[in-house]
Structures are given as structure tokens and as C-alpha cells.
Amino acid sequence: MRVIVTAEEVRHQVAVAHGRGDRVGLVPTRGELHEGHTSLFKTAHAQCDLVICTIVRPDSTPAFHESSDEQVARDGGAHLLWRPMPGPLVQGARIQVTPRGQPELTGLATAAAQQLGIIRPDVVYAGEDHYDHARLLRDVARDLLLDVEVRVVPTPRDPDGLPVGSATRTLSPARRAAAAAVPRALDAVVDSVAAGERSLFRLRARAEAHLADAGAALDVDDVSTVDPDSFQPIDVFDRPVLLVVRAHVGDVELVDSRLLTAP
Numbered sequence: 001m002r003v004i005v006t007a008e009e010v011r012h013q014v015a016v017a018h019g020r021g022d023r024v025g026l027v028p029t030r031g032e033l034h035e036g037h038t039s040l041f042k043t044a045h046a047q048c049d050l051v052i053c054t055i056v057r058p059d060s061t062p063a064f065h066e067s068s069d070e071q072v073a074r075d076g077g078a079h080l081l082w083r084p085m086p087g088p089l090v091q092g093a094r095i096q097v098t099p100r101g102q103p104e105l106t107g108l109a110t111a112a113a114q115q116l117g118i119i120r121p122d123v124v125y126a127g128e129d130h131y132d133h134a135r136l137l138r139d140v141a142r143d144l145l146l147d148v149e150v151r152v153v154p155t156p157r158d159p160d161g162l163p164v165g166s167a168t169r170t171l172s173p174a175r176r177a178a179a180a181a182v183p184r185a186l187d188a189v190v191d192s193v194a195a196g197e198r199s200l201f202r203l204r205a206r207a208e209a210h211l212a213d214a215g216a217a218l219d220v221d222d223v224s225t226v227d228p229d230s231f232q233p234i235d236v237f238d239r240p241v242l243l244v245v246r247a248h249v250g251d252v253e254l255v256d257s258r259l260l261t262a263p
Helices: 007-019 036-047 066-076 103-119 128-143 173-179 181-194 198-214
Strands: 002-004 024-029 051-057 079-083 123-129 148-155 220-228 241-251 252-258
Touching: 002 007, 002 241, 007 024, 007 051, 007 079, 007 103, 024 036, 024 103, 024 198, 036 051, 036 123, 036 148, 051 066, 051 103, 051 148, 066 079, 079 128, 103 128, 123 128, 128 148, 128 241, 128 252, 173 181, 173 241, 173 252, 181 241, 198 220
Parallel strands: 002 079, 024 051, 024 123, 051 079, 123 148
Antiparallel strands: 220 241, 241 252
8 A cells, every 4th residue: 555645646646547447436534544444445445446545634633543544544455545744635725615504514525625626536435324424525526516426335333333433432331322322223213114114204203212212411413314315304205215313422423324225
């Protein structure tokens, strides 16, 4: 695996790959790589000829754990690791992208726009526990008229159902138990669909009931059913539906989802 730091170099490597007719896959990250990222690299490696991992922080601060990050990316099958120097990805860049109605995501959207615009991958990968990130990538690619496919990869999980390597590992045992109510609620809804339930209203209510069992330690922000491609709300189960839960335990944000498909 090769580590590069400039936009010019990553553009060159992609141009060479596309000139050969190779398929280019991108796994965008903010560093601190773990087993969840490994699953993204392995999926991209199986589907693409050139796999690029980026470590870009929206606030332009340096990423830590550099040697361990390189090892995770290398073991997962990444061919290039692009770790830009702190500051704008392109010298003198003044671009700023704000998603509709979500000014708090300006930093993430700007970083996504710059990475997609510079690399021009064929496919970009995100984990199922980061569907919000996948939606952001889809929106940016669409708005910039980029021909980029966004693929969501199943997330490896700890025995309690929480995504591996996530910030929940910093929680106390009691708070982690409360956080684990999120994957339990999602799994309960999947079981209900398998048993024949087709009312999205009742399915959301079942998820909310399981989340309530966690008590006051779990602060639920939203339980929604949306189209997995457009992320627009859906109330009729006549196609695949994405069930998304957003919650907090203390200052740790939890976003998780399941794709519901009627048999």
C-alpha cells in the first residue's frame, strides 16, 4: 500500500487506473480506523481494481494513530492511503457545501465534495451504521453531477449488537447496555416483518417500545422509515424500506439502521 499526501498525486493515480479501464473504489474516513473499516476495505477490494482510503477531518486537524491506521488499511486490502496535509485539500480552495436544511453538516459535506471531485471514484463505500453519511455522499454526488455509485456495506458488530470500534466503547457498562437497546429494537422490527407485519406505523411503534425499555439513559431523537435511495419518508410498505434510529447516550451519538424487505 502506498501513502500519498497531495491532491495532484491521487488524481494521477486515478487517471492511470481509469486509463487501464480499472474500477476505482473509495472508502472515505476520518481516521482512527478499526474492524468496521476493514469490512469496507475488503468489500471494495473484492469489487474494484484500485481501492483508495482517505483520512480527512472536516475541521482540517491532523489525524492521529497514523501507524495503526496504515496497518488497518493495508490489512483490509487498500492500495492507496491518501492523508492530506492539514488545510484545504486544494491550495486556495474556498468551496463550502451546506446540505439543505442541515448547516451542522457543512464541514462533512464540504470534505465529501472535495474528495469526490478530486478522486472521481466509480464507487464509494459506507457502513450500514452510517446511513446518514451514505445519504450525504449520495446528495453531494447528485448535486455535483458526479457519476458515483454509493454502496452500503453490512457493519461488523460486537456480541451486544453495537458496531465494532464505535465510540460506544468509551461508555460505562450501564450506559453501553442502554445503547445496546438500539440494535435490539431494530432486530425486533426485522423479526416482526418476518412474522408478517406490514404496517410501518406499528413497526415504528415496536421499535420505540423497545427503546423505551432502556430508560432515561437513552435519549431517542428519531425513529423513521425512509426510502433507502432518496431518504424521503415512507409510510406505505410497498417497497424496501430503511428503518433508521437516531439516539444519544450522554454525549455519544447513536445512528443505526436496518433495511426492511417484505418476503
